Amino acid sequence: MATLFSPEEDAFRAEVRSFISEKLPADLRDRMLSGGRPTRDDKVVWTRILHQRGWGGYSWPKEFGGPGFTPVQRYIFEDEIWQAGAPEVVPFGMKMVAPVIMKFGTVAQKEYFLPRITSLEHYWCQGYSEPGAGSDLASLKTRAVRDGDHYIVNGQKIWTTEAHEADWIFCLVRTSTQGRKQDGISFLLIDMRTPGITVRPIITFDGSHEINETWFENVRVPVENLVGEEGQGWTCAKYLLEKERLNFGGMGFCKRELARLKRLAAEGALAERRPLDNPLFKARLNALEMRVRAADLTNLRFLRAEQRGEAVGLPAPYLKVLGSHLHQDVLELQMRMLGPDALPVSLAGGGNEPLDAISEYANVAPTYCNYRKTTIYAGSNEIQRNIAAKSLLG
Amino acid sequence: MSDLIFVPREEYGLLADTLGRLLPEPSSPPKDCKALWADLAQSGALAVGLPEDEGGLDDARAVSVVAEQLGKHGAVSPFVGSSAVVARLLAKLPFAAATADLRARLADGSAVAAVALLSDRPLHVTQAGGKFTLNGARRLVPFGAEADHVLVEGVSSDKSRLLVLAPKSSYRVERAVIGVDGCPYADIVFSDSAVGGEHVLGAGAEAERLWAWCGDAYLATLCADAVGAMTTLVRMTGDYLKVRRQFGAPLSSYQVLQHRFVDMDMALTESRTVAEWAAGLLDADDDRERRQAVATTHFTVMRAATKISQDSVQLHGGIGMAQETAVGRYFKRLLALPLIFGDEDIPLAV
Ligand SMILES: Cc1cc2nc3c(=O)[nH]c(=O)nc-3n(C[C@H](O)[C@H](O)[C@H](O)COP(=O)(O)OP(=O)(O)OC[C@H]3O[C@@H](n4cnc5c(N)ncnc54)[C@H](O)[C@@H]3O)c2cc1C
Secondary structure: OOOOOOHHHHHHHHHHHHHHHHHOOHHHHHHHHOOOOOOHHHHHHHHHHHHHOOOOOOOOOHHHOOOOOOHHHHHHHHHHHHHHOOOOOOHHHHHHHHHHHHHHOOHHHHHHHHHHHHOOOOOEEEEOOEOOEOOOHHHOOOEEEEEOOEEEEEEEEEOOOOHHHOOEEEEEEEOOOOOOHHHHEEEEEEEOOOOOEEEEEEEEOOOOEEEEEEEEEEEEEEHHHEEOOOOOHHHHHHHHHHHHHHOOOOOHHHHHHHHHHHHHHHOHHHHHHOHHHOHHHHHHHHHHHHHHHHHHHHHHHHHHHHHOOOOOOOHHHHHHHHHHHHHHHHHHHHHHHHHHHHOEEEEOOOOOOOHHHOOOOOOHHHHHHHHHHHHOOOOOHHHHHHHHHHHHHO | OOOOOOOOOHHHHHHHHHHHHHOOOOOOOOOOHHHHHHHHHHHOHHHOOOOHHHOOOOOHHHHHHHHHHHHHOOOOOOHHHHHHHHHHHHHHOOOHHHHHHHHHHHHOOOOOEEEOOOOOOOEEEEEEOOEEEEEEEEEEEEOOOOOOEEEEEEEEOOOOEEEEEEEHHHOEEEEEEEEOOOOEEEEEEEEEEEEEHHHEEEEHHHHHHHHHHHHHHHHHHHHHHHHHHHHHHHHHHHHHHHHOEEOOEEHHHOHHHHHHHHHHHHHHHHHHHHHHHHHHHOOOOOHHHHHHHHHHHHHHHHHHHHHHHHHHHHHHHHHHHEOOOOHHHHHHHOOHHHHHHOOOHHHHHO
């Protein structure tokens, strides 16, 4: 009989699992498994725990201080992390800017930034999108003008996730308006404490503050914070976007939330309604589980190919599209199953009690709302399909 | 009435115009509930479902015209429970004359009635002499904390049903919350609450029939509200596709978005059809016919609401996620339907 994982990989999974069960703080785990979203502190605490074990940059090769996991080990690692209820590692540092620095950065940049990413001494955010440049990213306008050994940056980024909590931002800026739009873009690393940066909150319609407007007014950035050459920013960006989308496929989130759904169905007041005995609901649940399985295994198959050094299919766009829809659909089914129990989201006349002060269910509808973002960000699903179509049909 | 479904009466246009002027713009933040209620009362909108000699049009279709405007403008109010269900129920009863006073107050907005839709907790009614005693609870009553009367269905010791319009003095508000849809809800508790026989609107099989009508009237009116909210989302999304440019062209020039938008409008069109049909049959003598129309409306509107709300956010991109644009508010308003009455699986399972 053939198996999905080798005995060595199974052993690796067991090792990761026992590490997590030993180290993950129980209160954090419980919050995550009941639909909570991790705070900045939660992420710092957990990343430092991983860091001590040498897993702070778990997707990195050994030469940059990572554990040198194979692609399949990385998959197993994330699968375990999600399902155990550990918070996700801040992707902007470890998974996005770090690979760009590794590939295009100077020795000094590698030595300075990479260790501070694995320890989460630097919390990163991503400054790509602008009001006029979303899907059409290359039309971005934030200007960086050379002035001696500095760039002077002026302009506005928008939808910047966690800019209000970040120490550093990596930005795409325009250094030239000549020639092709893409060729006038550069990749800059900017310290968020630099004078001239203003961060304004954007509240999303679920009521949470994750994203921001980030304004730059005569912000002086040392030239040594340019990654790659001037005008090479688009190459860096494309390299990074590819990583960002690949990073998305993980079905760990879906498995975790499906497990929550089944737990809720079997507990408390909801159990009396016996949702799992309802054949229509059961059919929906089964369909979702099978879709998650198919997408999850597709991810694994892509990674097997990567491990063999081969390219199969269109991993980045497919995993982004499949994964984002599944995230949304699992949360939607949770909400529909709860029905009226998912209705209350705050106390009347209420202050800002945490949602779980109302009930364990109070985060379900807001999270369903919040996750509408997943088909929009990291390259919208329409753009992913455009990319795939171009590749398939020319 | 010889009125034909899909042939609007002249009054509907006037009513919609009046409300359109009265209510805040769909994109502006919702008006304070109390002020809005006073405006609605003044315009006569709270009375439209009542008999003509009480200032109304005696017409469930007119009620859904009002509900649609409320949905379209994102107005939060107890209209559905108070005007579309309780006031009209009172007018239907054989002893309607006895409740004329209360109907007048519901129509002029000085009293508000709510409906305890969820009957999943026990509510016992015992009778001794002319008095009825209530024990139990009802949860998530829309506007339960604000209402002066709550319509509840209880059960007596011999398992027969009783329909009671419980006055505020008979229950205690245990918890008041805000729903994801922006509407207030309250859990209420009855403990040895005595009410006079005049508050009991029906008993036995008759109570069951009336209660079924109330559920259908609520659901059908909520669907009309949803049609209004969907109208706003479709309008906003269409407008945005025309003005937002990416890659040097308006979003409306991209075929995949054109098709998505057409599907949204098509779903809205069908929803309007069935919502008008259900409103037209709401007062039908044949309960089965009514039930079928309302179930079809529930199913159709539910599917359309999911599609339209999700696609509206998607086609707006990042700006669709921001609280400052109204898209998210209508997205959340449309969650009232699946969360209170269940999603399309409910009519499917019948
Ligand atoms: C919660 C959230 C977090 C985010 N975090 C970050 C972040 O940290 N850093 C950052 O830089 N950005 C971030 N973004 C921005 C995100 O990357 C953009 O929202 C996204 O690229 C879409 O751009 P837009 O919002 O301008 O929408 P638009 O580009 O205006 O798109 C609107 C709609 O039109 C569609 N569309 C556009 N062009 C085409 C076309 N040619 N063909 C077919 N359909 C098309 C889109 O798919 C979308 O449905 C975030 C966004 C959200 C919602």
